[in-house]
Amino acid sequence: MQCSVESTTLTYIIRDHDRDRFERRKKELEHLVRKINHEFPGCCSIEIKDQYYNMREKIEPVMHVVEIAEEAMRQVGVTPKVQPIRGGTDGAQLSFKGLPCPNIFAGGLNFHGRYEFVPVQSMEKAKDVIVQIARLVGEK
Amino acid sequence: MTLVDRFLEYVKFDTQSDELTNMTPSTPGQMIFAQHLEKELHKLGLSDISLDENGYLMATLPGNISDRKVPVVGFIAHLDTSPDMSGRHVSPRIVENYPGGDIVLNATDGITLSPEEFPELLNYVGQDLIVTDGNTLLGADDKAGIAEIITAVDYLMKHPEIKHGDIRIAFNPDEEIGLGAHKFDVARFGADWAYTMDGGEIGELEFENFNAAVATVTFKGRNVHPGYAKHKMINSMRIANQFVIMLPRWETPEHTEGF
Ligand SMILES: [Zn+2]
Numbered sequence: 001m002q003c004s005v006e007s008t009t010l011t012y013i014i015r016d017h018d019r020d021r022f023e024r025r026k027k028e029l030e031h032l033v034r035k036i037n038h039e040f041p042g043c044c045s046i047e048i049k050d051q052y053y054n055m056r057e058k059i060e061p062v063m064h065v066v067e068i069a070e071e072a073m074r075q076v077g078v079t080p081k082v083q084p085i086r087g088g089t090d091g092a093q094l095s096f097k098g099l100p101c102p103n104i105f106a107g108g109l110n111f112h113g114r115y116e117f118v119p120v121q122s123m124e125k126a127k128d129v130i131v132q133i134a135r136l137v138g139e140k
Numbered sequence: 141m142t143l144v145d146r147f148l149e150y151v152k153f154d155t156q157s158d159e160l161t162n163m164t165p166s167t168p169g170q171m172i173f174a175q176h177l178e179k180e181l182h183k184l185g186l187s188d189i190s191l192d193e194n195g196y197l198m199a200t201l202p203g204n205i206s207d208r209k210v211p212v213v214g215f216i217a218h219l220d221t222s223p224d225m226s227g228r229h230v231s232p233r234i235v236e237n238y239p240g241g242d243i244v245l246n247a248t249d250g251i252t253l254s255p256e257e258f259p260e261l262l263n264y265v266g267q268d269l270i271v272t273d274g275n276t277l278l279g280a281d282d283k284a285g286i287a288e289i290i291t292a293v294d295y296l297m298k299h300p301e302i303k304h305g306d307i308r309i310a311f312n313p314d315e316e317i318g319l320g321a322h323k324f325d326v327a328r329f330g331a332d333w334a335y336t337m338d339g340g341e342i343g344e345l346e347f348e349n350f351n352a353a354v355a356t357v358t359f360k361g362r363n364v365h366p367g368y369a370k371h372k373m374i375n376s377m378r379i380a381n382q383f384v385i386m387l388p389r390w391e392t393p394e395h396t397e398g399f
Contacts, residue, residue, distance in 0.1 A: 008359040008380040015350040022351040029355050029387075036359075036383055043360050043379055051318075051352040059347040065333045066347055073343065081343040084350075090218065090312065091336040092349045093321030100333040101216070105344035106288060108280030109260055112222040112316075114245065115253050117261075118280035120234070120268040122342040123143055123288055130215055130292035133335070134304040137213050138205055 017054050017084060055102075058095040065100050068140075072132035078125050104129060143291040147270070148232060150283040156227040157220035157317045164323055165195035165313035170219045177219075177286070177311060184294055186309075194323045195219065195313040201293045203305040210305025214334030215292070217285030218315035225277040232278060235269045246274030260341065285337035286311055308334070357383065 012029065016022040026048055036044040059066060070080045085092070091101035107122030141149075153173040158166045165171055174197045181189050186199040197219075203210055221227040235243055240262060243253040251274030255261040261269075272278045289309050296302055308331045312320045315338070339346055361376030 005375050005377065006361050008361070008376040010357045010359075010380055010383070012355040012357070014353045014355060017348060017350050019351055022353070026353060026355070029357070032383060032386055033357065035386070036379060040374060040379055043374065043376070044357065044383070045360075046355060046357045048353055048355045051354060052349070053351045054349055056348040062333060066345065069335060069345055073345070079343050080345045081341070082345050082347075084348040085346045086350070089336060089338065089346075089349060090216065090315050090320035090324070091334075091338070091346075094216075094324060094326065094334065094336075097321065097324070097326045099214070099326045099329065099331060101214075101336055102345060102347040103336045103339045105339035105342055106217070106280065106282060106285035106337045107340075107342055108278070108284050109341055110258060111277075111281040111340065112224045113277055114225065114251065114272055114274050115258060116278035116280055117253065117269050117271045118147075118278065118284050119264045119342070120144055120270065121264075122267075123147065123284050125342055126284070126288040126337060127143055127292045127295070130289060130335075130337070131295055131302070133213060134292075134296055134307055135302050138203070138210055138302075138304040140210075 055092040055095040076128040147287040151230045151279040154228040159317045170313040197311045201307040211332040212306045214308040214331030215289045218282045221279045222316045231273040240265045
């Protein structure tokens with residue numbers, strides 16, 4: 001929040017994995033701005049910038065892409081752990097650019113800091129998963 | 141070259157990205173690293189190797205199936221490391237056959253990687269852990285991904301008995317500042333689908349993320365001298381306050397749901 005008597009700015013981050021709810025939340029903010037302007041004409045304005053969208057809507061029509069990765073993991077002895085990503089990723093943006101792109105483990109932990117580490121065995125398994133995906137796609 | 145050798149070589153390159161430079165790649169170290177990888181891909185004998193001016197390196201491992209059409213699959217990893225922590229002079233160490241318990245990263249500064257703070261460590265007892273010296277990040281995010289992709293491709297080349305279609309690989313700059321996909325030429329890449337090798341712990345597979353937007357709400361007040369215009373003065377902070385009160389509780393950043 002930045003403010004003075006003359007001007008105050010509020011910044012909100014809107015996040016929701018459900019696209020409809022996401023759009024609804026943006027509408028609610030806009031509605032509220034109109035309400036404020038009803039009372040104080042011309043005082044309030046809003047700018048909403050979408051940063052990224054949930055890639056799920058681009059992956060769902062091509063779920064075999066995920067299934068192949070899961071199958072490849074199982075075949076090399078890795079249990080797939082499907083989970084949502086917190087932020088946006090390259091994969092999400094690429095999926096919206098027309099390249100469906102799920103994300104697979106590289107093996108590391110505690111990213112972005114001094115406690116980051118990576119088990120060699122996890123890296124080996126990630127390499128095996130890549131080889132196995134290539135093999136599976138070749139067999140289909 | 142083994143997977144681990146590759147990884148240990150890659151983390152020596154300082155490829156920390158920077159939100160503020162407005163360049164692509166955001167830092168010159170990423171291009172130097174990309175050029176190094178480009179040479180390595182040539183040495184391995186990959187095809188269609190190209191590094192563009194923005195630091196996007198792409199290459200093909202041609203398929204060995206000729207009697208039918210096989211989808212082209214891509215594998216992608218990013219060159220940069222996080223702006224949050226230095227990636228300069230990374231000095232990794234391998235803790236072989238991790239017995240459990242604390243790992244002293246840096247005795248001088250008393251920096252310890254401890255299962256008390258990071259209980260996931262105990263999932264890796266008996267394995268070989270690559271750790272930092274406590275002064276920098278490691279850069280497994282995402283140089284582990286790069287090393288895995290190149291080693292996998294190397295393996296496929298040495299094992300022609302494994303039948304596969306065309307494999308495309310790409311290494312891109314500036315993922316950590318949210319720009320990795322911006323100048324990624326999907327048409328040039330030409331894959332039917334791809335995987336980023338950029339997840340964390342073993343087994344992770346992700347195809348769902350948040351929708352995200354930033355809303356900026358501006359309130360204009362009117363700063364009229366109170367003595368002259370009792371009813372005309374509108375303090376922008378007061379209007380903003382009213383807005384905040386009217387806003388549903390769950391919409392404030394503190395209350396947005398997380399995964
Ligand atoms: Zn990453």
